[in-house]
Amino acid sequence: MTSPFSFRVHATDGAARTGEVFTPHGVVRTPAFMPVGTQATVKAVPVEAVRASGADILLGNTYHLMLRPGAERIAKLGGLHEFMRWPHPILTDSGGFQVMSLSGLRKVEDKGVTFRSHLDGSTFELSPERAIEIQALLGTDITMQLDECTRLPATPAEIERAMQLSLRWAERSKRAFETYETRVREGYGLFGIVQGGDLPELRVASARALVDIGFNGYAIGGLAVGEPQAVMLAMIEAVMPALPQDRPRYLMGVGTPDDLLEAASRGVDMFDCVMPTRNGRHGVAFTRFGTVNLKNARHVEDPRPLDPESRCLAASDYSRAYLHHLIKSGEMLGSMLLSQVNLYYYQDLMQGIRTAIAAGTLAEFRAATKAGWEQGDMPART
Helix, strand or coil, rough: CCCEEEEEEEEEECCEEEEEEECCCEEEECCCEEECCCCEEECEEEEEHHHHHHCEEEEEEEEHHHCCHHHHHHHHCCCCCCHHHHCCEEECCCHHHHHHHHHCEEECCEEEEEECCCCCCCCEEEEEHHHHHHHHHHHCCECCCCCCCCCCCHHHHHHHHHHHHHHHHHHHHHHHHHHHHHHHCCEEEEEEEEECCCHHHHHHHHHHHHHHHHHCCCECCCCCCCCCHHHHHHHHHHHHHHCCCCEEECCCCCCCHHHHHHHHHHCEEEECHHHHHHHHHHEEEECCCCECCCCCEEEEEEECCCCCCCHHHHCCCCCHHHHHHHHHHHHHHHHHHHHHHHHHHHHHHHHHHHHHHHCCCHHHHCCCCCCCCCCCCCCCCC
């Protein structure tokens, strides 16, 4: 039997902190970036390469997995860890965001959400209890409560309605989670989700109510949905004082390298985003000197690698000319290589943040990192 779910802070630097989350399938170093494995796969990247990039934990998606291949089927095949051959920690989101964003027809009620699948139009119901049940069947280390995510901009009345509904669902999610007594004892965790849109008073009220309910960790949801970065950071700053110091804090669906650096500086411990792999599939690489678009014709005869200092062979060994050729030719290998380049870059950025916090030099690291981005990619010599 493993130890109960726990979080330990090892060092702080201002509001930022570095530590470890202890789960049944291993330890997660924080601040942590979780590659997104929506449908039991990080798109175009084998799990061995994901692990080699430095990832401690992946994110899976309840909505997609409940539709295909089905939670009960995955459970029958040994659970999500066994199914996708990833024996390390997994967090699953509750599916609420996808229900709101992908389902053409949906009805939100206090009991839950009734929606039509984006795959074939069939009708499903997702309640807080069913969301918890699905995640238990998947066997994931960190379960998320069901919530309603409101797209911004929205009226204050609509934001408050969704926030209050999410709080009622949070209480039901916790009660449902606690029925799985073995999972609780063995250290599986449940996170509550702070909502409140771009209204700081509602964000604080949501956070305080969730703390009263009591969760193993706390997520900040409903951001990175089109609002300016300054608004997102202001909401983080408003919420942080209301959240306990001894629980991990997870900013959902974020984001760019700059978002990660700024949010970690404000005390966020966990992140996820599809950006590294999505951008890689579209020919864009993240590097120490900002983004590089391999579709651009200037790379057609460039023999240089993307970054000779990168740990990723795709960035340090392959020529830009070759990567440009793969992307322009529509070859799958181009998407695979650039996705790996980006995953390595994101994990190296997180390791740099962790090291800087431990050394008390985060301000210097932040300035140097931003200076590299501002310098930009160096053109080839002619």
